[in-house]
Amino acid sequence: MALLAMTLTACSTSSLRIITNTQPEPSGMEALLVASLESGDDGCVFARTAGGIVALVWPAGYSVSGDPDSFTVHDSEGVPVASSGVDVSIGGGSIGGLNDDWSNKDCGADDLWVVGQISTPAGEQ
Structure with missing residues (x-):
């Protein structure tokens, strides 16, 4: 019975991953990136722009839930901030590069973006 409970728990855990830095606040940088969020075969969530793939570096405490086709990124308080699609x-x-103490550094790409404020079209998340 205990083995069954462990198996069910493991199935409900998201295999999606995001890079997070050690700062709890969003970046104060003010450039703008317009993109859609997708996930790769490795479970890494990234931004797809007209120019290609950009790895996103989220603030500490941010997380992702869902599956590769439909997922949501949450802030450190669990509030949804962005979704796939x-x-x-x-x-x-x-x-220019990843810091050693950031999580999921293997999700990095040639282009890296430190996440600041996020907005979506009205009513969408």
């Missing part, structure tokens, strides 16, 4: 405007800025 919806274009998002992501404030922040591009950076």
